[in-house]
Amino acid sequence: MSDAVSDDLRDHIVAESISCGRINPRATDERFKLKGLSIVNGAQTSGALARAKRSGIALEDVRVTVRVISTAGHDADFGKQVTRKTNTQNQVTNREFVALDPYQLELSEILHAEGILYSFRSGQSLESEEHKFAFDLEEATRALACLSSIDNATRAKRELGRMWLDIKTNPYLELFPRNLEPANMYNAVRFWRSFGMALDDVSKTLEKRGANIAKNSLYMACALFMQTARSKGVAFSSFEWDVEGWISDNTPDIERLVGLIVDTHEVENSSGHAMAFFKNQQKMASFASRVGREFRAIKATTLPSA
Template identity: 60%
Template sequence: MELQERQVRRRLEEDFEPHIDLSDYQHHPEDEQAKARTTRALAALTVAAHAMVSVEDACASVVDESSDQGIDAIGISAARREVYVVQTKTSSGGPSPTEVMKFAHGIRRLLDWDWDALGPKARRRRGEIEEALTDARVIAIFSYLGTQGPNKDASRLSTQLTHEVNSAGDILEFHYEGLRENYERRNIASGLSSPDSELTFDRWVTMSDYRSEIMGIVPGEQLATITDQFSERLFDKNIRAILRSTETNEVLDETLRNSPSDFWYYNNGITIVANSIGCSRTNPRSSNETFSLKGLSVVNGAQTCGALSRALRSNLPLDDVHVTVRVISTAGHPEDFEKQVTRYTNTQNQVSNREFVALDPYQQELSDILLAEAIQYSFRTGQALDDEEYDFAFDLEEATRALSCWSGVDNATRAKREIGRMWADLNASPYLELFPRDLNAATMYNAVRFWRYFRDSYNAYGREREHRVKNIVKNSEFMATALFMQWARANGAEFTNIDWDVATFIDGCAEQVRVLSECVVDRHERENPGGFAMSFFKNQQKVEHFARTVRTDFQSQLGVSASSA
């Protein structure tokens, strides 16, 4: 055994193996348990090194078992918008074609949401993983302890997988990481303690004493570097889900790309809680001063930090980006002080694009018209829907999705990808395309009902088929709704009639819905064979072309059906 391998195995044994779950191996011989423990520990080390999560969280990401389809761990970094899919090998030699083929097969199953083919450990995390996959890059990692790289056949298999999955968009990377890489990061566990860092303020003020609180201006590149360094450990566990708020993320990313110098004006800043705040000077300078923060945690502003980190990793210039930062020390406060700061900074003064829709007087007019018909349209945040008091109730998000499909495939695709952008500017498109001043309230009401009934009928087709088909149908529902609305409007649909029986209309179109479903699936498998449906149906350009061909297929199939009848 090489000395480097010996040292890696020692770190796996001491740092990771004590946290590895072997409950499914309790009846196996000790030598098999030891092998499984090491294999799983290497998978956890790989996740920890990439996602920068704690040892405990990395070990919890392990999904290795007898039916794992070659996937030993699935790690998630919401801050980086990355999902890490890991296979490990602790025996000698490099990755073989058979091992790579099995791993590639498992990755396909995961991307197709074929949960029945994956093991129980992965299935238990289905909701978490599916949510992450909707807006993340997938990093496939074959991690091993050999010194040889993959042979020609193994490399060909991983290259082929990457090419096929990325045919609709660049979402998958595939890496081989052998003994050298694992030796370099063998001590990762010692660097995963509570984050400590220095922060230099261009300008700062304090209400009493800098050791208690600071508020000031910090260069964006500093925050980007810290976020990239600590990743998930930088954020309080109570707010990590905020990192997946697509609406805010898209706006932040666009500002950093197109107008970085305006970032400070548009951004509310971040709040950091630290165990202590220190400075090398007894009397800190009022500008360009560096403070040391022990045990820091970002409790508000996770999206801002995530956007800055992504910009840094994309090599965007951050020289002109500045952020308002507030740092609060927990020293001298009650034990639950950090939890209270986290709670209140994330529930007060949170304003998104949706809130500004309430400023549009036409929304109130639409609501009043429908209210007279015992229909509730809720366009204000926090206004609860009441299905018992009203004959029908729906909110702004559902209206936006339905009207996006009503207006055409382009807006339907935009709404699927980033619904918050549909409300970004009340005086411009796409908002005015969805809510024009002559929008008939009955049309909006019927579009929402059509959206509900059609999607139920359309997705029923997918539920009856295997997982890849189900995945294609589910991810194409926005485009399909737009196409079927267009067909319905030319075939007797009465969207402007408040009394139109939408449910009966959809029930009477069961054959047409089935035909459309089959056209979508068949065309997808011709144009995106082996590809990832989730990314395909977010690609504006591809969906625009795809929808035209599906429309032609659909009309042709209906013509054949009519002739046969």
């Protein structure tokens, strides 16, 4: 690419600092050291490079034109402003701001050491032969929303992107607190996946309206079942927890929970649409409370600890 390329077509890298071994860097060919870097608006380029590598194309001679911007000496929100101002070609989503949170990189690196791929930047591929498990920011946000509260589960169902609206305040910090254990996030995602498949299996046994209610209740139902699991002391904080096995062992209770949700919905919202009902935060607060109480009362078996 020539220097005449429009800024709109350049990818950007935001770094905490930029340094060079020379006092006067060479204009033609030079090495720079970047600390705390984040790729901004580079989803298409990153994706293209990943596809090229998987296709066997050597990347040693590939050249990508980027603009590198240092946040050193600027206000704390300077990185966020760079993201907003530099993207004139594509609409910026709230997800782009998550890449500016250094704690996300820390979580990713810890999980990587455990053989787990966590992709929190746009454009990152989830295909990796060296990892035993992979998930992305969207799935992590859904799972952690359910793990944190009914309110956040409902928010995530209604509009997932708003969970990343401001990485310095709630609900983002409720999902990604600075003391979040990577194993908790890993197990929450596994729980979300396994519970979702179990709920889908149950919904297939129901008539059409009941199946629709069950599927739309996924976020709230998962949050309730996570609460039940935690009350029994299951080890979300252990990388060794057999989440899938635990969900399988407790399938009868999932069936009871789904049945109770459908029956209660038909009492409280018999003429309404399930999709809108389960996105209503105020209604979900009271609905989940009622279902939770009745589920604990009628549960015929004791959920085993992990």
